[in-house]
Ligand SMILES: Nc1ncnc2c1ncn2[C@@H]1O[C@H](COP(=O)(O)OP(=O)(O)OP(=O)(O)O)[C@@H](O)[C@H]1O
């Protein structure tokens with residue numbers, strides 16, 4: 001099936017949502033190019049917000065031709081001049097003018113591509129056509145010369161209503177069934193990235209042309225798993241401690257789950273015994289700290305744990321393993337652990353009730369706990385119970401889950 005992000009590339013500026021000001025500004029820059037002081041526009045903003053497609057839509061409306069050069073192909077001035085020079089020389093019959101687009105300059109690295117950055121700088125100075133550069137992060141030092149020679153324009157992260165409108169339009173065209181609430185929920189999930197939102201929509205409605213709440217929940221689980229896999233990949237595959245240390249930053253799983261994921265997947269990645277031994281040494285130290293946190297609430301140990309399971313494990317190998325490994329969720333151990341956690345919560349709840357009702361914990365476990373979810377179903381009773389027995393958030397969560 002054709003990717004929806006291709007099928008629904010905005011053809012006109014009217015179809016670009018949420019970026020009115022910057023699109024207008026960019027259009028003006030192209031139209032008034034001969035009067036502009038700077039030859040180039042540097043447009044920047046997060047991924048999937050319409051940078052590339054806006055350039056094409058504006059050019060189309062104005063009847064301009066876009067000459068696109070890929071930033072990473074531009075290793076030196078010669079290559080650039082050759083590619084751009086040739087394209088400029090060819091007179092197109094119908095186009096009123098040409099725009100040179102250097103897309104995604106982020107890929108240029110400061111060291112190896114110095115030639116490339118210099119070549120683009122030179123292109124800006126010499127160009128008799130509007131030049132447009134795009135970047136997600138243009139504030140890196142290496143781009144300072146490009147910045148000073150360009151009109152800087154920002155594409156903002158898209159607000160959820162714009163995403164909602166984009167998705168709604170696609171659903172209507174594609175005859176995908178949805179209700180507003182579910183589509184709104186999907187629009188909120190993508191972090192203002194229209195490309196991600198459209199791809200999610202396609203993945204969720206591929207089999208059945210209907211968007212359901214359940215499928216969105218599934219997506220949440222899948223993204224979560226993907227996140228932790230990326231984190232594992234970072235730790236296992238790098239020897240650069242700076243990269244490793246931040247690996248778990250955007251991972252939602254709590255520490256125990258992180259430890260379990262590492263435990264499960266470590267032997268698949270580190271196949272040399274001495275590497276594996278060193279890595280498990282780190283993991284076991286992290287585990288010791290984690291127990292101390294649980295027992296004595298020494299939360300400052302979290303920093304040590306993070307260092308051990310990221311940089312520690314990354315540094316445990318002599319060199320990178322080049323083979324490709326599919327990381328798996330923890331199977332057996334995780335299930336056991338969950339079961340234990342659940343049992344522990346149940347016991348904690350029973351203990352609280354036993355204390356207040358002067359009964360034995362055993363009695364409560366047998367005769368009260370099974371009926372608690374029923375009582376918990378009623379809203380009025382619920383708050384009464386929570387207050388009376390002083391259940392904490394985790395216990396309340398456990399009770400809620402029993403009700404479902
Ligand atoms: N503002 C928008 N309005 C409508 N559709 C959009 C918008 N932004 C993105 N899209 C959709 O997302 C797709 C990707 O957009 P585009 O390639 O322009 O993103 P980008 O900002 O250049 O991202 P990247 O930085 O990753 O290159 C488009 O094909 C289009 O379908």
Ligand SMILES: [Mg+2]
Pocket residue numbers: 051052053103134
């Ligand atoms: Mg782009």
